[in-house]
Amino acid sequence: MSGSDATASLADGDVRREASATVRASLAQVIEVSFARCNRVVMCLALLLAVGLMVVVVWAELVYSAHEEDYCDEPLAEMLRLIFLIIIIQSLQKTIMRHCLCYDMAQDGPVEPCRVKLFRCLSLLAALVWPLVAGWMLMNSHDCSRQLQLAVAVIIGYYVTLVAVVIILPFLFISVMLCLIRRGVLALPRMPGAAPEGSLDQLPVIAFEPARFNDEPSGLPSCCAVCLDPFNQQKEIVQTPCGHVFHKRCLGGWMQVACTCPLCRSDVTGNA
Numbered sequence: 001m002s003g004s005d006a007t008a009s010l011a012d013g014d015v016r017r018e019a020s021a022t023v024r025a026s027l028a029q030v031i032e033v034s035f036a037r038c039n040r041v042v043m044c045l046a047l048l049l050a051v052g053l054m055v056v057v058v059w060a061e062l063v064y065s066a067h068e069e070d071y072c073d074e075p076l077a078e079m080l081r082l083i084f085l086i087i088i089i090q091s092l093q094k095t096i097m098r099h100c101l102c103y104d105m106a107q108d109g110p111v112e113p114c115r116v117k118l119f120r121c122l123s124l125l126a127a128l129v130w131p132l133v134a135g136w137m138l139m140n141s142h143d144c145s146r147q148l149q150l151a152v153a154v155i156i157g158y159y160v161t162l163v164a165v166v167i168i169l170p171f172l173f174i175s176v177m178l179c180l181i182r183r184g185v186l187a188l189p190r191m192p193g194a195a196p197e198g199s200l201d202q203l204p205v206i207a208f209e210p211a212r213f214n215d216e217p218s219g220l221p222s223c224c225a226v227c228l229d230p231f232n233q234q235k236e237i238v239q240t241p242c243g244h245v246f247h248k249r250c251l252g253g254w255m256q257v258a259c260t261c262p263l264c265r266s267d268v269t270g271n272a
């Protein structure tokens with residue numbers, strides 16, 4: 001392969017990765033909108049867990065008051081005091097920024113001064129590191145009161161559940177949906193912004209010719225940007241007015257939710 005060929009294929013790879021990222025972002029956006037109700041259920045669950053966490057923390061504070069003098073080979077009582085402080089700081093972040101750090105976004109604009117950024121970073125870091133340190137101490141404590149151990153274990157359990165509900169579950173949900181939609185297993189529900197019925201059939205069908213689907217600037221891409229599978233004779237290919245090509249079935253699924261090209265967002269129904 002000559003130097004210029006290598007550069008060209010590198011650039012093609014970049015273009016394909018960019019196209020795939022664009023489609024992924026657009027699909028994820030569509031899925032989020034389609035399943036907004038599901039999202040609301042997750043948010044309600046997260047809110048319930050947050051309220052539950054407050055109850056647990058108050059209980060842990062009572063355990064701390066009753067058992068702070070108990071002998072313990074790890075500072076579990078201090079960890080309980082620390083999580084209480086971390087949660088208070090997290091919940092009063094805006095007030096602390098306004099009164100202690102003299103920063104009010106409404107008056108001073110969205111650009112945060114260094115002291116505010118530092119405060120945010122440190123309070124986030126403290127919240128993230130606490131369960132790790134507490135878990136490590138819990139594993140290494142052999143001679144602590146049962147109540148102290150139980151209080152720390154319950155808070156760590158709560159932390160893990162919160163992270164799963166707020167971050168891991170939505171991420172898995174979107175990824176699985178994305179995969180099913182790309183594979184054609186699942187059709188997106190018809191959305192208000194969908195292309196009019198029959199517009200897919202008005203797009204020209206392009207015959208597959210290996211020489212044309214070569215990823216060259218003058219040719220066509222070798223893969224469909226929606227499902228990422230290479231084009232071949234088996235699946236019908238259509239071309240949008242903007243010149244982009246997709247599997248007919250893939251674009252059909254897409255047009256259930258939008259009338260714009262998944263890649264360049266121009267109108268695929270031919271209207272400007």
Ligand SMILES: [Zn+2]
Pocket residue numbers: 224225226227228229246247250
């Ligand atoms: Zn496809």
Ligand SMILES: [Zn+2]
Pocket residue numbers: 240242243244261262263264265266
């Ligand atoms: Zn396009």
